[in-house]
Amino acid sequence: MKETLRLQYDALVIGGGIAGLQSALDLADQDFKVAVIEKDATIGGKMIRLSKVFPTLDCASCITTPKMAAAAHHDNIDLFTYCEVNSLDRSQGRLKASITQKPRYVDPDKCIGCRQCEYQCPVYVPDQEQGGFNLRKAVYIPFSNAIPQLALIDVEHCALCGKCAKVCPTEAIDYFQQPEDFVIEAKTAVLATGFKLTPMDQKKEYGQGQIPNVISSLQMERLLAPHGPYQRVIRPSDGKEPDSIAYVQCAGSRDLSLGISYCSRVCCMYAIKQAMLLSGALPLADITIYYMDIRAFGKGYEQFFQNAKAMGIEFVKAKVGRIEQGENHNVLLRIEEQEGDGRVVRREHDLVVLSLGMVPDWNPAGICPVGTGDDAFIKCVRPKLAPTLTEMEGVFVAGVAAGPKDIVDTIAEAGAAAMEASNYLNSSASGRAA
Amino acid sequence: MGKPDKEAMKALRKQRKAYIDRAQQEMKKQRKLIKAIKEQIKDEPKTVPRIASEAKLQADQVLLYVAALRKYGQVVEVDKDGDYFTYKLDAEA
Numbered sequence A: 001m002k003e004t005l006r007l008q009y010d011a012l013v014i015g016g017g018i019a020g021l022q023s024a025l026d027l028a029d030q031d032f033k034v035a036v037i038e039k040d041a042t043i044g045g046k047m048i049r050l051s052k053v054f055p056t057l058d059c060a061s062c063i064t065t066p067k068m069a070a071a072a073h074h075d076n077i078d079l080f081t082y083c084e085v086n087s088l089d090r091s092q093g094r095l096k097a098s099i100t101q102k103p104r105y106v107d108p109d110k111c112i113g114c115r116q117c118e119y120q121c122p123v124y125v126p127d128q129e130q131g132g133f134n135l136r137k138a139v140y141i142p143f144s145n146a147i148p149q150l151a152l153i154d155v156e157h158c159a160l161c162g163k164c165a166k167v168c169p170t171e172a173i174d175y176f177q178q179p180e181d182f183v184i185e186a187k188t189a190v191l192a193t194g195f196k197l198t199p200m201d202q203k204k205e206y207g208q209g210q211i212p213n214v215i216s217s218l219q220m221e222r223l224l225a226p227h228g229p230y231q232r233v234i235r236p237s238d239g240k241e242p243d244s245i246a247y248v249q250c251a252g253s254r255d256l257s258l259g260i261s262y263c264s265r266v267c268c269m270y271a272i273k274q275a276m277l278l279s280g281a282l283p284l285a286d287i288t289i290y291y292m293d294i295r296a297f298g299k300g301y302e303q304f305f306q307n308a309k310a311m312g313i314e315f316v317k318a319k320v321g322r323i324e325q326g327e328n329h330n331v332l333l334r335i336e337e338q339e340g341d342g343r344v345v346r347r348e349h350d351l352v353v354l355s356l357g358m359v360p361d362w363n364p365a366g367i368c369p370v371g372t373g374d375d376a377f378i379k380c381v382r383p384k385l386a387p388t389l390t391e392m393e394g395v396f397v398a399g400v401a402a403g404p405k406d407i408v409d410t411i412a413e414a415g416a417a418a419m420e421a422s423n424y425l426n427s428s429a430s431g432r433a434a
Numbered sequence B: 001m002g003k004p005d006k007e008a009m010k011a012l013r014k015q016r017k018a019y020i021d022r023a024q025q026e027m028k029k030q031r032k033l034i035k036a037i038k039e040q041i042k043d044e045p046k047t048v049p050r051i052a053s054e055a056k057l058q059a060d061q062v063l064l065y066v067a068a069l070r071k072y073g074q075v076v077e078v079d080k081d082g083d084y085f086t087y088k089l090d091a092e093a
Ligand SMILES: Cc1cc2nc3c(=O)[nH]c(=O)nc-3n(C[C@H](O)[C@H](O)[C@H](O)COP(=O)(O)OP(=O)(O)OC[C@H]3O[C@@H](n4cnc5c(N)ncnc54)[C@H](O)[C@@H]3O)c2cc1C
Pocket: A014, A015, A016, A017, A018, A019, A020, A037, A038, A039, A040, A043, A044, A045, A046, A047, A050, A052, A053, A054, A055, A083, A084, A085, A192, A193, A194, A195, A196, A197, A217, A218, A221, A266, A270, A273, A361, A362, A398, A399, A400, A401, A405, A406, A407, A408, A410
């Protein structure tokens, strides 16, 4: 029987989004050996999939790609992408993570990322990296600045026609690859597993994801991104350049009927940001934000909101009661105004964006003994004085894994988690990994 | 991977039969759709609604495939016609 590979590190980071990468870089710069485990085929998390970021309106990819590259090229960091964490336990003073490398059906040591396989593959598959608004192939590289630049085969859509193997110049295709288990031992860990959006189909009143021109905020990020599905903002039902776009705030947050009582904190700001970007991309379009209250909580954020109002973006304090399919692919909203006489009015838009809330992407139950709070995010045991401490000794949390937050707070918390991990490493008896 | 062993490939095909059958059916539908779209825009650029109505296809499906054909270098965006952009088969492709 083949012996399970065991790898030794000082620190283990679970999640390769901006929080995990920042923690890994801060630890690696202090000369600790770090392993980053990422479940996706690429690192970068949500940030690499955004268009521009509030409050500076920097291009998200321009500031995330260098961080991704720095982690990939750092002598003290090893990236393990497309991996599943099966368990994380502590025994005899060390953390032990059991990991499964999922098969890419491509040899990572041979693939040069040339995409010849992708061009030749005859099967098209909806590309979730582009919000489902474009197609990829059954063999594909997730996106042009993915790290690592390795192809993978989606076997559920592969016709096993053999074309990719035939054209691959390095003989990297391996249809027979199997999952491989290995173990990582480390002294400390940072959990940076981030978030996902609340599902589009959860609210009957909002069309349950069945109205084509009602899209999620992350889908709008793709429409606004320079390498987006259409390379411009047009609506998905028929390619019309929209004249009228609306945002529905708190579409998955502050709603007890969905079991999500909390505010997701970033939705007001990302909606304002997207509205500003839209008025740049479509200067003639009317943009409306239906909101309960605007929470522009961070440094410079209130000014950002005021700038949006000055740009002509319409802010309507109202509750959106119902969203329905209208004529000519349009979307009908029934809204209850919260100012004036509180009338119920109907409004029609070409395209509607739901500002969905954030829920955790990972539930540690059954995998590692860290607790979660009532909101299901990872519980911090000293939320005021040491907000990155979890219930497990030597295991810290960073970013949205601990609760909704923006990039600025995520980066600050990732640095704090790295510092706690570094202190823990320096205080623990045994030496560093070789 | 060098040239895959014939017997091993046969066994793998059997193991993945359900996926392969589904992918082949998808491929057939996709080929038909792509052919119909390309036929529409080989001589003149058209908007998505026009391609859809003339080829009797759904507009969202047409846009999805036009986007994919653009990505893989077979279709180009041309001018705007009202609120819609027009697309044409790339003569170079
Ligand atoms: C539409 C939208 C727009 C936004 N715009 C802005 C903006 O303009 N400015 C701003 O400051 N903030 C913005 N945000 C918020 C921003 O996206 C987050 O603050 C940031 O991405 C949090 O980073 P993170 O690393 O904590 O989480 P994520 O980006 O979610 O990264 C987590 C990573 O962990 C991985 N992972 C999860 N579970 C596991 C597991 N079990 N094993 C291994 N890996 C795992 C995930 O695959 C992912 O790569 C926006 C959010 C949304 C939804």
